[in-house]
Amino acid sequence: MKTGKVFLVGAGPGDVGLITIKGMEAIKKAEVILYDRLANPKLLEFAACDCELIYCGKLPDRHILRQENINELLVEKALAGKMVVRLKGGDPGVFGRVGEEAAALAHYQIPFEIVPGISSGIAAPLYAGIPVTHREHAESFAVVTAHDKSEDGKPLLNWEGLARGVDTIAFYMGVGNLPFICENLINHGKPASTPVILIQWGTFARQKTLQGTLADITAKVVAARFTNPAIILVGEVISLREKISWFERMPLYGRQILLARTGESVSGMAQHLMDQGADVIEFPKWKKKVLPVDLTKVSDYEKILFTSPECVGEFFTALFEGGIDIRKIRADFFGVSSKSVKALNARGFSAKLAEEMSESGDLLIVGDDSILRKNHDNADLMVTSKKELDRQFLPIFKRMLAEADVNTMVFPSSASVEQFVEALKECGLDAADVLKDLQVVSMGKQTLAAVAAAGLPSHGMPERAMKEALVAYLAGQPVEEV
Structure with a gap:
């Protein structure tokens, strides 16, 4: 049997529009995709309907698949003649363990390509209005892991070099070690007044930021119960944020929308909502x-x-x-x-x-x-x-729903109501429970009537059943800030 090929693909930081063209082409051609927690699951919708999807997500306290098992699966699927995509959040070469996976493939003489992606350490700050370098504020930039393989997980770093020699530092996934990071930077010469910002779920509409200094950011994080996934950015360049913040000013920033879907493809309405700053989860997925x-x-x-x-x-x-x-x-x-x-x-x-x-x-x-x-x-x-119903996407939807903080439901047609309700039952979910705290919006009078007939909460409709009218309607209903 002819050996397949593996593409080790960077999915970018979250916004699906930030994946590279080459990465998207690999997804569309894939027969098997092994994907991480931080790779936006919406990218999987561009895969062929018969593509095998394998979740390799990792959380701080548990692993769905350990790295050795991931390596073995990549080899197994490729030796079976499959075109395999390993989809990793951000850039696979920045704390993505792509070197280990590539080495495993090379050992078995399996052909592979590494497709770079946009790293969250650069993208998340930009979506928060912060360039990591600037001629007047920051001429150097470093990306640093905030935990390592040591017993206590605290990174062994050149703290003096970071504190005195680097203008802007991006620490990856370091909320748990934040006190240790701040203490070491201060002890090795970084002023306690140096600005710090944490950016959680960068480039998503659910992006949240928390700003302070090396002296007080730890207390602020504890008070706000701020958690990973987050980038910790340290440096004077953060002061530019007030002038050039742009993403958080988009009309639908903060809107996390559940959109009922009746068709097989990603809808134009979903794309328009995302273009205006919203996160959109489309459900159900059909084939x-x-x-x-x-x-x-x-x-x-x-x-x-x-x-x-x-x-x-x-x-x-x-x-x-x-x-x-x-x-x-x-x-x-x-x-x-x-x-x-x-x-x-x-x-x-x-x-x-x-x-x-x-x-x-x-x-x-x-x-x-x-x-x-x-x-x-x-x-x-x-x-x-x-x-x-594409049942392979049911567990994917449940994970997306669990990690998001959905605040809006949109029914685009009367036909979408019953199909949405029935598909939720396949997930073991009750529509009334899922929607009880959401703003439920209907597109048109027939849809409004169908929502009412289904016994679901309802909060009105835009003046016209058009995506532009929907954006105006949602923008006029402010979302409570966290």
Whole structure:
């Protein structure tokens, strides 16, 4: 059997837009992905639906997989002929143990590539408004591990060199050793008044910062119960933060949004919300199988209702492959959601939302087999694909939900409500419990009614069922700062 290949990929610090193009290409081609806790799980959604996903997460008090087991798995999967991606948070060469993994692969003569990533020690400060170097404030920069393999975990460092010779220091994952760090920097010549900032979950909307000095930051951390994952940044350059902070001023900074999803791909709404500073967890994750369809009567209908953006593409692909000229179709086109309408508009049709559809006229509903003829008993149904819950993502979703502090729920369509509720049951979760403390927003009147009918909490809707209106609506509802 031909040996496979391994890509040791840096996922970047958290914001999915910060992964490299080469890293993303590797994810899309992967047959197996071994991923860490600090690699944003949303990146896994770009993998093929049959890609095997293996969690290698590490916490300070426990390891899901020890490093030796990870090395063995990389070798095993590659020797089985697989294209393997080892997805690591930040840059794999900065405290990412990539050298050990590469050595294990080299021992078995397995081909591999190392794909650099953006390190959190640089990215997290920038998202907090702090460049790690500056001509007037900092001409040198160091990245330092805040714990090592010693018995007590306290790093053995050249403290005098750091204190006297480096302007800006980034300590990785060092909250537990913060008193030790501050004490040694002060004892070796760093002024006690030197600014310090802790940046937790840098580049995420849940990013939090805590600022002080070497003299008082430890007490502040204890009072705030500040924890890892966090970068500890030390240096005078922190003073620039007040002038050039930018990420925390974005309209949806602090919004951690749970978005109900009915389609297979990452939605345009999710991307727009993230572009405005929000974290977005889309759930559930679906996979599909396209089915053959009967097009013999397609030109007889007066109305065609599309249940998802994906089925729009499937419908027109089927027409083309069936040799049917679109000009033979006389029906008006409608979409269940604004996304479906936009997919039709993009093809040159003046489509409308389902709520604007009249009762009269023969109706064809185009969609997947999870959409029934609700409120349209006399309609015909064209099933273009079979949609299934991607169960491999259920434990991934539960970990994302546990680590985030979700404060907002968005239902983009009426169809999304029941599917979301049922998928949560597959995770052993009750929708009412999950949503009880969240601001629940509905896109459109039909969606609002579906949320109410499901017995879920509801807090209104934007003026229009558009992503721009949603951003304006959420920006007008301030999130309580922690």
